Amino acid sequence: MQLAVWTYEGPPHVGAMRVATAMEKLHYVLHAPQGDTYADLLFTMIERRGKRPPVTYTTFEARDLGKDTAQIFQDAAREAVARFNPQAIIVGASCTAELIQDDPAGLAEAMGLPIPAIPLELPSYQRKENWGAAETFYQIVRHLADTSVTRAPREGRKARANILGPTALGFRHRDDLVEIKKILSALDVEINLVAPLGATPEDIKTIGNADFNIVLYPEIADEAARWLERTFAQPAVRTIPIGVGATRSFIADVAELAGADPTPALGDTSSRLPWWSRSVDSTYLTGKRVFIFGDATHAVAAARIAREELGFEVCGLGCYNREFAREIRAEAARCGVEPLITDDHLAVEDAIAAACPELVLGTQMERHIAKRLGLPCAVISAPVHVQDFPARHSPQMGFEGANVIFDTWVHPLVMGLEEHLLTMFREDFEFSDEAGASHHAAHSPRKAATPDPVSEAPVEDIPAPAMAEEGGTLWTAEAERELKKIPFFVRGKARRNTENFAAAEGRRQIDLETLYDAKAHYAR
């Protein structure tokens, strides 16, 4: 048994729902008790979908157990096919139905339905949401793909690609797709199929017609892409075009497989991140300490952008999906940090507090952690909440995605010029630290009028190292006063560094001298 308060991923059948909801004319018959219908609200409320997910829940009750739950499943499946008229159904069990072992696959097969019924085996007590989505997409492709298709020779036609991975409830999948289509159009590559998002079972049949695949979200599409590689000899582009550098590599990879000229796509004049990052106002971004946590794909991409395109220092990197831990380990090694592979949000919270970052990039969970620690935060990965499904176009991928990322990550920080002004005016009697930066009052750390454990804690309240807790206040009054003269947004870090330095040096007291010795020690 594992004690959990919040979870990064839902159960695997929620992953299957993300695939089913993304597709058209596919229906999911899910053997499940009442209550499991809660998952509908993820799509209708968080993603604001105007349609119910195409899922029929069989809704068995305690008194049905050991009697006619199998019959209930078959009735529900028959009714769903008659009512929704799908081109195919997927059938499976949620955690409770898995225990009663009704075998939805066998039951559906025995019914002789007029359409394909694709069985899903999603072990709820071992696997999680992303795995469930990947397995579901793979099973759909494997069952429906027409393996008899032969591609016409490449001469005299455009190269054709499948775009694989976007689902319902994905972080910015809708907008990423627009950017990817733009790139393919500039490369004169034809899109054979986008799946799961918007694809019908009939469309999936033709998946073998493409010359190659583009795996946008490996967490969801990699399993299927590997099968397609074996079955149709379709190579895959696996570069994730998040960030300017990655987008350039992606364009080069696609161009190579398509035999196209990458120049027009590379010359996209709307790519602004490079200049925004080089412009002098951005100098202050240099070496900002950033803690990154999310799904592996987005976390790795964020770490590269942070280091190479914004000049940040990555002070922590991790992911919650163990399946992709290898990618995180490799990137963490490049960043020189210990990788954090965990789905325990309390462990993530501890790691963030210990790392003392100036910016947190994470999921909805890290947004809450950062809020409580009084740290600026931007969201880079699922799971996300309703505010991360914006009305405006807001991709992560492609050059426009990099533009969006620049704005989104830099916005929560104090602006460059303003940072200097704050330093200049901090002695002014009319200047108050607690006012924070001018452009985002909602984000700036403030002292709550009444201490409230739920609301954001001021920066200074980051848990101090053990020595301070043991020995009480080590700071001399003079050093404490000096510390207050440091602007609030770096004060927590200064306190922390000084205490670590004092501990390492074995100093029993932190006086002015220690404070400035530490400053020299940590000088960048």
Added chain:
Amino acid sequence: MSAATLLDGCAAELARPEAEAQRPVLRERGQREVFCGLTGIIWLHRKMQDAFFLVVGSRTCAHLLQSAAGVMIFAEPRFATAIMEERDLAGMVDAQDELDRVVNRLLERRPDIRTLFLVGSCPSEVIKLDLAKAAQRLGAVHMPRVRILNYSGSGIETTFTQGEDACLAALVPVMPALPAEAPAELLIVGSLPDIVEDQFLRLFADLGITRVGCLPARNARELPAVGPNTRYLLAQPFLGDTAMALEGRGAKRIEALFPFGVEGTSDWVRAAAREFGVDAALTEQVLAPGRERARIALSKLRPQLEGKRISFLPDSQLEVPLARYLQDELGMELVEVGTPYLHRAHLARELESFGPNVRLSEGQHVERQLDRVRADRPDITVCGLGLANPLEGEGLTTKWAIELVFSPIHGFDQAADLAELFARPLRRRDLLEV
């Protein structure tokens, strides 16, 4: 609901012999678009501030709680899930030992917990994990510091608010005994927001009824006493099992309308006043200011709701009393009133005011019910979060049912707030020009 009323696992319009001659009920069986009883934890843990709820279940249970809570509001709320894993099910470890380990670790980390509820879920019920035994065993270790109780919030047994019923029913056996010779005491049953509870307590104090207890108490370790001289008022219509458990300890129910709106609240307070021998004139005098305030507040909202047609999809069991209030006090027209479970005895007086054309339905076959909504085209439909946006997408105005459970809606001073919950979506519909 007895099994005999649901014959073939499909929608069945079956007539029960008694009483249904005048009031037929459409009984349906199919997909239910409702939460399970675990959801009650979201408000119960706020109400009982020294209690912790540990769901023994699956990843789905944990995901439900965080999704239904809407946002992860609290860093470490007073609930959690002990997620069962493959090795618990495959018998590689003893699930009871694992539970001991998890509970001990939890109680170590959270010394503020005084009452711990082990909450059963669908998977724990299916594998017949005996949580009563676990509660007893762990209780023997941790009492008196922590009292450990158990109930089931599983979706195979409970619907949404039935989770609160099961939780309160689990508290009844540990309520102290009120001796047979003790003076009569009033017990208010059903969790209410503190502000509403205080309003009611003031009303009863003004009537001279001072021996008043509340179940649940704000502190789960300070439960009110119960005995043959306990007279209880149900504040919520979904507490059938709790009522039965109280009757089992000798308490007697005061029959009344549920305290929604001016008339519901008046009837509820009057019934208690009569039971406690309060002078009728004094009762009216005490009720008058609240009635007047509510009347004024409602007079502004009535024009917005009068004549509007409303359908309730089954959700919280609050449907019948709320429908009565909206019809009688705001002039709304009831099209369909669906409820997950119809407690005939507790709702008898509420149902009296329904006209013959009101379609009353129990249980759910969500597809057929939505067909009826599309055919009826009510001005407003009360439904769960999974259905609200899809219905709005079809041009039907909706009200999320869950807000009715989370908001203070009982009593005189909330009557207009309750009406506003229905008026706002209608006003918004008229306001928007996009």
